[in-house]
Amino acid sequence: MNRRLVTILLAAFVVAALCSVLVYRLVGMRIAAAKPQPSTRVVAAATDIKIGTVLSAPDLTTIQIMGTPPKSAILDAKNAIGRGVTSNLYAGEAILDDRLAPMGSGGGLAATIKDGMRAIAVRVDQVVGVAGFVLPGMRVDVLVSGVPPNATGGGGSNNTQVRTILQNIEVLSAGTDIQKDAEGKPQQVQVVNLLVTPEQAQILALASNETRIQLVLRNPLDTKMAPVQGTAMTNLFLDQNAPVSKPKVASRPAPKAKAPDTFTVTVINGNTKTEDKFAAPGGKQ
Structure with a gap:
């Protein structure tokens, strides 16, 4: 068989295989999208609800949630009517059990106070x-x-x-x-x-x-x-940046030098009188 013909046939086979895989995936995605996903109808707020409000039937509605609903979602409106709201709720928001006060505790501010x-x-x-x-x-x-x-x-x-x-x-x-x-x-x-x-x-x-x-x-x-x-x-x-003033210490005057003790010797020579001063040994006269 001609080698050129074999190459063309192999290339055509590869292209056909790729196209088959692509078509298979596209068809699978279409089928998966058309397959209905499980959904759950839960209780939701019909209007904006302020904290402390006691829920009544007109305040509630239901919405459809695709997939798995939250754990604390309320499925029956009877479980929400008569309970106080502990945080603001908005229209279309699913009502969770932990956003409501216990049954019988009423509404108002008292319902939002925690135990103790x-x-x-x-x-x-x-x-x-x-x-x-x-x-x-x-x-x-x-x-x-x-x-x-x-x-x-x-x-x-x-x-x-x-x-x-x-x-x-x-x-x-x-x-x-x-x-x-x-x-x-x-x-x-x-x-x-x-x-x-x-x-x-x-x-x-x-x-x-x-x-x-x-x-x-x-x-x-x-x-x-x-x-x-x-x-x-x-x-x-107080001035935080003011320098701290050091206390002034009064300087003591320097002690004066004490004059050495002296004694006087008087000499009388006829009519002449003279006096001589001498330092006393040991400061004694």
Whole structure:
């Protein structure tokens, strides 16, 4: 057989084999795409739902999830109705069991409090509340400023001190509340609810009555407790760059040389009288 003809036949065979493999893969992908994937219908939020809301039937809908649904996904709406929302939900978002309060615990802020913790309201203003940027889920440090009861020199502003009393405290909620002023008139005030332990709640309650509270926003990933020392008002006016003056030592005057002890010899020669002075041996006359 002609060698040229054999080469052409082999080349045609290789091309045909490659085309067959390509067609096989394309057909397999089409078949796999046409094959229905398993899906699950789960309960989802019908609208945006705020934290603390008790779910009812109009708040819920269902969505289809392709593949394996999340472990804590709720499949039946009965398991969600009547439970409080512990974090904000958005329309179309699948509702997970760990985003809801236990059955029977109700709604509101109380449903978001963890076991063994307490929620305490702190009255703040726009400046104290970090200019309105304190939002639920953020972490803050709590500073207090005031005059210590044992301060010397009275309760003047010069004795004001500031200290960090709590660190890495979680914010449960932040908003406005209606309270009455000294004249009994209603007024809006900024209130921040903090998640604290019972011991920390006592500290905050005492600080709210006797001192001024300041919230300091911190990075939620920064959980280190910094050893912060208190600062007094007088420390703000110290010149940190001033050279340290050395105390002056009074110089003592040099002792005067003591004149050596002498004795006098008087010589009388007729009418002539002379006196001669001589040093006494050993300083004695």
